Amino acid sequence: MxxxxxxxxxxxxxxxxxxxxxxxxxxxxxxxxDGGMAIAVDNDGNVYVTGRSANTPSTFECTxxxxxxxxxxxxxxxxxxxxxxxxxxxxxxxxxxNGNNIYVAAASRDSLTIDDIATIKYNPAGxxxxxxxxxxxxxxxxxxxxxxxxxxxxxxITGRSVGAGTAHDYITLKYDSAGSEKWAKRYNGTGNGxxxxxxxxxxxDGNVYVTGTSTGAGTGLDFAxxxxxxLGNEVWVRRYHTTGEMDEFSSxxxxxxxxxxxxxxxxxxxxxxxxxxxxTIKYNPAGxxxxxxxxxxxxNDDDIPxxxxxxxxxxxxxxxxxxxxxxxxxxxxxxxxxxxxxxxWQKRYDGPLHQIDRPSAIYVxxxGNVYVTGKSRGSIDDDYLTVVYDHNGSxxxxxxxxxxGDWADAPQDxxxxxxxxxxxxxLSGGVNTTYDFAxxxxSGIPGIExxxxxxxxxxxxxxxxxxxxxEGKIYRIFDAAGRRISIDQIRPGIYFIxxxxxxxxxxVKIR
Numbered sequence: 001m002x003x004x005x006x007x008x009x010x011x012x013x014x015x016x017x018x019x020x021x022x023x024x025x026x027x028x029x030x031x032x033x034d035g036g037m038a039i040a041v042d043n044d045g046n047v048y049v050t051g052r053s054a055n056t057p058s059t060f061e062c063t064x065x066x067x068x069x070x071x072x073x074x075x076x077x078x079x080x081x082x083x084x085x086x087x088x089x090x091x092x093x094x095x096x097x098n099g100n101n102i103y104v105a106a107a108s109r110d111s112l113t114i115d116d117i118a119t120i121k122y123n124p125a126g127x128x129x130x131x132x133x134x135x136x137x138x139x140x141x142x143x144x145x146x147x148x149x150x151x152x153x154x155x156x157i158t159g160r161s162v163g164a165g166t167a168h169d170y171i172t173l174k175y176d177s178a179g180s181e182k183w184a185k186r187y188n189g190t191g192n193g194x195x196x197x198x199x200x201x202x203x204x205d206g207n208v209y210v211t212g213t214s215t216g217a218g219t220g221l222d223f224a225x226x227x228x229x230x231l232g233n234e235v236w237v238r239r240y241h242t243t244g245e246m247d248e249f250s251s252x253x254x255x256x257x258x259x260x261x262x263x264x265x266x267x268x269x270x271x272x273x274x275x276x277x278x279x280t281i282k283y284n285p286a287g288x289x290x291x292x293x294x295x296x297x298x299x300n301d302d303d304i305p306x307x308x309x310x311x312x313x314x315x316x317x318x319x320x321x322x323x324x325x326x327x328x329x330x331x332x333x334x335x336x337x338x339x340x341x342x343x344x345w346q347k348r349y350d351g352p353l354h355q356i357d358r359p360s361a362i363y364v365x366x367x368g369n370v371y372v373t374g375k376s377r378g379s380i381d382d383d384y385l386t387v388v389y390d391h392n393g394s395x396x397x398x399x400x401x402x403x404x405g406d407w408a409d410a411p412q413d414x415x416x417x418x419x420x421x422x423x424x425x426x427l428s429g430g431v432n433t434t435y436d437f438a439x440x441x442x443s444g445i446p447g448i449e450x451x452x453x454x455x456x457x458x459x460x461x462x463x464x465x466x467x468x469x470x471e472g473k474i475y476r477i478f479d480a481a482g483r484r485i486s487i488d489q490i491r492p493g494i495y496f497i498x499x500x501x502x503x504x505x506x507x508v509k510i511r
Contacts, residue, residue: 018388018396018397018399018442018443018444018445019442019443020399020401020440020441020442021071021421021441021442021443022070022071022440022441023401023438023439023440024065024067024071024073024437024438024439024440025403025428025430025436025437025438025439026053026063026065026076026436026437026439027053027430027433027436027437028053028054028055028060028061028063029053029054029055029056030054030055030056030057031054031432031433031434032054032057032060032434032435033054033060033427033434033435034051034052034053034054034063034427034433034434034435034436034437035051035052035410035412035426035427035428035435035436035437035438036049036050036051036065036412036413036425036426036427036437036438036439037050037051037052037090037091037092037093037412037413037425037426038050038051038091038092038093038094038412038413038425039094039412039413039414039415039423039424039425039439040094040095040096040102040415041096041415041416041417041423042096042100042124043098043100043418043485044069044100045068045069045417045419045421046066046067046068046069046074046100046124047066047067047068047069047423047439047441048064048065048066048067048094048096048102049064049065049067049094049425049437049439050062050063050064050065050091050092050093050094050104050106051063051090051091051412051425051427051437052088052089052090052091053078053437055078055080058085058086059080059085059086059087059088060080060087060088060089060090061078061079061080061089062078062079062080062089062090062091062104062106062108062118062120063076063077063078063091063437064076064077064078064079064091064094064102064104064120064122065077065437065439066102066126067439069421069441071441074126075125075126076126077122077126077128079106079108079118079120079128079131080108080109081108081109081110081116081118081133082109082110082111082112083109083110083111084111086109087108087109088107088109089106089107089108089109089118090106090107091104091105091106092105092106092107092143092144092145092159093105093144093145093146093147093157094147095147095148095149095155096149097149097153097155097177098151098153098485098486099124099153100124101121101122101123101124101129101153102121102122102123102124103119103120103121103122103147103149103155104119104120104122104147105117105118105119105120105144105146105147105157105159106118106119106120106144107141107142107143107144108133110133110135112139113135113139113140113142114139114140114141114142115140115141115142115143116133116134116135116142117133117134117142117143117144117157117159117161117171117173118131118132118133118134119131119132119133119134119144119147119155119157119173119175119179121155121179129179130178130179131179132175132179132181134161134171134173134184136161136162136163136169136171136186137162137163137164138161138162138163138164138166139162140162141160141162141168142159142160142161142162142171143159143160143161144157144158144159145158145159145160145196145197145198145199145212146158146159146197146198146199146200147200148200148201148202148208149202150202150206151204151485152176152177152206153176153177154174154175154176154177154182154206155174155175155177156172156173156174156200156202156208157172157173157200158170158171158172158173158197158198158199158200158210158212159171159196159197160195160196160197160212161186163186163188166188166192167192167193167194167195167215168194168195168196169186169187169188169195170185170186170187170188170195170196170197170210170212170214170224170226171184171185171186171197172184172185172186172187172197172200172208172210172226172228173185174208174232182232183231183232184232185228185232185234187210187214187224187226187237189214189215189216189222189224189239190214190215190216190217190239191214191215191216191217191218191219192215193215194213194215195212195213195214195215195224196212196213196214197210197211197212198211198212198213198250198251198252199211199212199250199251199252199253200253201253201254201255201261202255203255203259204257204259204476205230205259206229206230207227207228207229207230207235207259207285208227208228208229208230208232209225209226209227209228209253209255209261210225210226210228210253211223211224211225211226211250211252211253211263211265212224212250213248213249213250213265214239216239216241219241220241220246220247220248221247221248221249222239222240222241222248223238223239223240223241223248223249223250223263223265223279223281224237224238224239224240224250225237225238225239225240225250225253225261225263225283226238227261227287235287236286236287238283238287238289240263240265240279240281240292242267246267246268246274247267247268248265248266248267248279249265249266249267250263250264250265251264251265251266251305251306251307251308251320252264252265252305252306252307252308253308254308254309254310254316255310256310256312256314257312258285258314259284259285260282260283260284260285260290260314261282261283261284261285262280262281262282262283262308262310262316263280263281263283263308264278264279264280264281264305264307264308264318264320265279265305266278266279266303266304266305266320267279268302275300275301275302275303275323276302276303276304277294277295277296277303278293278294278295278296278303278304278305278318278320278322278333278335279292279293279294279305280292280293280294280295280305280308280316280318280335280337281293282316282341290341291340291341292341293337293341293343295322295333295335295346297322297323297324297325297333298323298324298325299322299323299324299325299328300323300325301323302321302322302323303320303321303322303323303333304320304321304322305318305319305320306319306320306321306359306360306361306362306374307319307320307359307361307362308362309362309363309364309370310364311364311366311368311391312366312496313339313368314338314339315336315337315338315339315344315368315391316336316337316339317334317335317336317337317362317364317370318334318335318336318362319332319333319334319335319359319362319370319372320332320333320359321333321357321358321359322348324348324350327354328350328354329354329355329356329357330355330356330357330358331348331349331350331357332347332348332349332350332357332358332359332372332374332385332387333346333347333348334346334347334348334349334359334362334370334372334389335347336370336393344392344393345392345393346393347389347393347395349372349376349385349387349398351376351377351378351385353377353378353379355376355377356377357374357375357376357377357385358374358375358376359372359373359374360373360374360375360410360411360412360413360426361373361374361411361412361413361414362414363414363415363416363422365416365418365420365445366418366496367390367391367420367445368390368391369388369389369390369391369396369416369420369445370388370389370390370391370393371386371387371388371414371415371416371422372386372387372388372389372414373385373386373387373411373413373414373424373426374411375408375409375410375411376400378400378402380402380406381406381407381408381409381429382408382409382410383400383401383402383403383409384399384400384401384402384409384410384411384424384426384428384438384440385398385399385400385401385411386398386399386400386411386414386422386424386442387399388422388445396445397442397445399440399442401424401428401438401440403428403429403430403436403438404429404430404431405428405429405430405431405433406429407428407429407430407435408429409426409427409428409429409438410426410427410428411424411425411426412425412426412427413425413426416445419444420444420445421441421442421443421444422441422442422445423439423440423441423442424439424440424442425437425438425439425440426438476497476498477496477497477498478496478498
């Protein structure tokens with residue numbers, strides 16, 4: 001039995017509703033189109049956003065900002081590549097390792113090679129530890145679309161890169177914690193056309209998964225999903241194509257704790273004007289298709305998935321946009337399947353004006369709460385709109401933000417911390433500032449222990465001191481985001497203990 005130095009009575013921690021704790025806006029020196037593209041939170045509740053800001057009216061820098069849990073700005077770091085004029089360097093994705101080091105992947109201009117993929121590592125104080133640039137063989141547009149970090153602080157980036165006579169290819173990069181390139185892998189699809197990887201994941205054994213959209217040989221656009229081992233060797237490639245001359249696009253993937261892979265995307269006859277449907281596929285570690293599911297909304301029009309997440313119990317949740325039929329236009333559509341592919345629930349969000357509501361990101365926390373953010377038509381223009389569901393699909397809260405400029409506001413990413421506080425960043429119209437970064441913190445979701453009864457096989461322990469584990473067994477500790485951590489990195493929050501290869505203990509540390 002797992003023991004702790006101090007155990008207190010398990011209670012439900014009640015919070016009186018979700019409130020907007022703070023909003024932080026950032027306007028670059030030139031007051032042009034600035035905005036956040038991605039957000040991350042560390043083990044101490046510090047918040048990091050990356051995107052771009054205008055240094056002059058014609059130059060933009062990759063801009064990364066750190067706020068503490070109270071919203072106080074800790075530092076701002078800016079980066080632009082070798083180009084000296086006309087550059088638009090943009091931070092597209094961000095992640096944090098167990099030591100609270102920050103990794104940013106940016107598209108960065110070079111005067112000779114157009115755009116390169118720049119990967120930057122910062123320490124918690126905001127000092128730049130290293131920068132690595134990748135230029136593809138085509139000396140053309142190379143862009144990152146997703147980033148991941150493993151428990152050894154290896155960092156992985158995937159995106160698109162122009163090849164030598166191969167149009168755009170998948171590019172997947174691995175750097176170690178010191179910034180040494182371990183490998184770079186390209187993938188050119190069977191049709192020798194445009195191929196773009198949009199999403200990446202890493203399992204606990206260091207296997208790497210990427211998915212995206214790839215030109216097939218006579219099949220138009222297909223899903224193409226690849227598994228690499230930790231050394232960068234290709235383990236398998238799985239292409240998905242339906243009959244009837246359909247085009248398919250893959251947008252996102254997620255990996256569960258057993259190495260099963262979930263991929264979301266859509267399919268439609270583009271030239272014939274046939275609308276898209278959601279497609280969700282589960283692969284086992286060997287690359288075999290376990291199940292696939294298709295969703296066509298009530299409007300019988302475009303249903304376009306955006307992102308997918310998997311919780312620690314193997315439930316997979318997909319969000320995107322869907323035509324709602326009579327009385328509605330485009331809605332948020334969030335659907336969850338259990339590990340066998342059975343539908344747990346589906347939820348639509350249709351704004352008060354019944355106009356276009358379009359999600360951009362999803363996050364699932366350790367309790368199975370689902371956070372979806374995107375834009376929703378308000379009284380004047382688009383607003384940030386974040387909706388949170390519990391593990392049963394019941395709506396917990398809806399939060400709307402209309403920037404001070406009453407322009408279109410476009411959130412890009414959402415994340416939650418171990419205590420259920422959630423954070424959104426994106427672009428927001430300002431007053432005399434065009435667009436700004438706008439980052440928001442909302443207070444925690446009620447009932448930190450609400451999810452316990454749903455998974456009774458996980459004994460829950462609340463501790464108010466150091467965590468101690470008995471000898472003689474093999475332990476691995478994971479935080480609420482599924483990242484493996486060491487025992488000395490535990491901060492107040494929710495953790496799961498794997499004992500001899502099986503998760504059997506949930507720990508809530510309150511101080």
